[in-house]
Amino acid sequence: MNKCFANLLRMACLAGLLLRPFQSPAQWLSAGGNQYVLPTVKVGVGTATPQRSLDVQNTVDTYLRVSSIGGNQLNDQTAGIELRRSLLNGTATLWSISNEETFRIRHNGSMLFAMTPGTARLGISADHPTVFTVYGANVSKSGNYVADGALRLHSKVGDNIHMLALDGNQIESSDPLYINNDSEQNVHLANGGGKVKVGTTDNEARLSVASESDMQLKLINPGGGGAAWRIGVANSSWGAGAGKLVFSKTASSNEATMVITPNGNVGIGLTAPSKTLQVNGTTSTKVLEITGGADLAEHFDIEGGETLLPGTVVSIDPEKPGHLRVARQAYDRTVAGIVSGAGDVQPGMLMGQAGTLADGQHPVALTGRVYCRVDARYGAIRPGDLLTTSPTAGHAMKASDRSQAQGAILGKAMTALEKGTGLVLVLVSLQ
Numbered sequence: 001m002n003k004c005f006a007n008l009l010r011m012a013c014l015a016g017l018l019l020r021p022f023q024s025p026a027q028w029l030s031a032g033g034n035q036y037v038l039p040t041v042k043v044g045v046g047t048a049t050p051q052r053s054l055d056v057q058n059t060v061d062t063y064l065r066v067s068s069i070g071g072n073q074l075n076d077q078t079a080g081i082e083l084r085r086s087l088l089n090g091t092a093t094l095w096s097i098s099n100e101e102t103f104r105i106r107h108n109g110s111m112l113f114a115m116t117p118g119t120a121r122l123g124i125s126a127d128h129p130t131v132f133t134v135y136g137a138n139v140s141k142s143g144n145y146v147a148d149g150a151l152r153l154h155s156k157v158g159d160n161i162h163m164l165a166l167d168g169n170q171i172e173s174s175d176p177l178y179i180n181n182d183s184e185q186n187v188h189l190a191n192g193g194g195k196v197k198v199g200t201t202d203n204e205a206r207l208s209v210a211s212e213s214d215m216q217l218k219l220i221n222p223g224g225g226g227a228a229w230r231i232g233v234a235n236s237s238w239g240a241g242a243g244k245l246v247f248s249k250t251a252s253s254n255e256a257t258m259v260i261t262p263n264g265n266v267g268i269g270l271t272a273p274s275k276t277l278q279v280n281g282t283t284s285t286k287v288l289e290i291t292g293g294a295d296l297a298e299h300f301d302i303e304g305g306e307t308l309l310p311g312t313v314v315s316i317d318p319e320k321p322g323h324l325r326v327a328r329q330a331y332d333r334t335v336a337g338i339v340s341g342a343g344d345v346q347p348g349m350l351m352g353q354a355g356t357l358a359d360g361q362h363p364v365a366l367t368g369r370v371y372c373r374v375d376a377r378y379g380a381i382r383p384g385d386l387l388t389t390s391p392t393a394g395h396a397m398k399a400s401d402r403s404q405a406q407g408a409i410l411g412k413a414m415t416a417l418e419k420g421t422g423l424v425l426v427l428v429s430l431q
Contacts, residue, residue, distance in 0.1 A: 378397040387410045
């Protein structure tokens with residue numbers, strides 16, 4: 001009975017199939033040893049509604065595996081996927097992704113990307129460069145932490161992990177940033193380059209360096225006998241004084257060996273120069289050319305009831321060691337010189353020693369050319385005449401009495417004065 005019922009059921013199913021409308025299901029066919037399916041279909045694995053030619057879905061970890069088996073080395077065989085785009089005219093382009101022990105991406109057979117667990121390479125060769133574009137975030141900072149960036153590079157040295165973050169115009173590092181630390185290559189800003197700014201946004205110069213507390217520049221020669229020099233622009237908290245350009249062998253501006261003040265005074269061996277060039281030390285030169293004056297003068301303190309004028313004749317003050325006084329008598333053998341600076345002739349060289357008797361307020365010409373106040377009432381003055389002191393206070397006169405002139409001669413007149421008082425250019429030569 002059971003056997004008969006089973007046969008009847010089979011016949012009923014067959015009859016039902018024959019009565020249904022004809023459908024042409026996709027069938028796998030063979031040609032040249034290859035298998036293919038017609039018509040074109042979408043194949044679903046894990047889904048009844050595939051959206052692509054092959055659609056694989058699952059509710060657990062899902063992998064699509066392409067394997068090659070055989071050979072003695074991992075790189076003997078390739079497991080990969082090829083993506084081919086063809087036109088009806090035969091033009092085609094081919095991309096492939098393959099595992100050849102090394103992971104590779106190729107375009108029309110040329111390798112563009114290769115990666116092993118330890119290395120990665122992008123591009124065919126230096127002769128066929130590849131543009132690698134990243135649209136990433138700008139570098140940002142949260143507290144002391146550098147975040148984001150278009151690229152982030154991490155490396156480990158000992159127990160310390162270094163991080164480098166880059167975006168379109170900024171480089172940030174978690175540690176000191178080195179360029180060519182292990183090679184002796186040059187760093188160029190060529191073809192116009194740009195402007196380099198350290199600690200400032202000032203845009204005036206090609207190189208701008210700013211720091212409020214430290215020397216801005218340190219030049220070091222590490223070789224045998226080498227040294228380090230520091231250069232900086234001081235502010236009001238620096239020992240050398242605000243606004244000065246400082247050159248120092250140490251980090252302290254108090255120990256500066258040379259400074260330049262904002263008004264252009266240069267000090268060597270001191271930090272507060274009051275002259276255009278002031279040297280605290282010994283100066284040695286083969287030739288010293290002075291173009292701003294024409295006499296050799298020394299500083300003296302001079303007694304005088306009236307205001308001292310340049311060109312005044314002065315004599316030694318016997319009551320005040322190291323001091324001078326206005327000459328007031330003829331043929332004065334204590335005559336010392338002429339106060340420098342009269343007319344348009346200024347002192348050429350000034351000497352003195354601060355804090356000693358060899359110092360004073362007034363420059364007195366001891367030799368050279370200087371204008372002198374002269375009284376011609378005691379005789380007209382002509383070039384070449386010897387001059388001495390006169391009874392007119394602070395004035396010279398022609399030395400007519402040779403017997404009294406010895407030891408009282410100021411020098412020789414170089415210009416004339418026919419009468420009255422006035423200025424005469426004198427070649428100072430005390431005799």
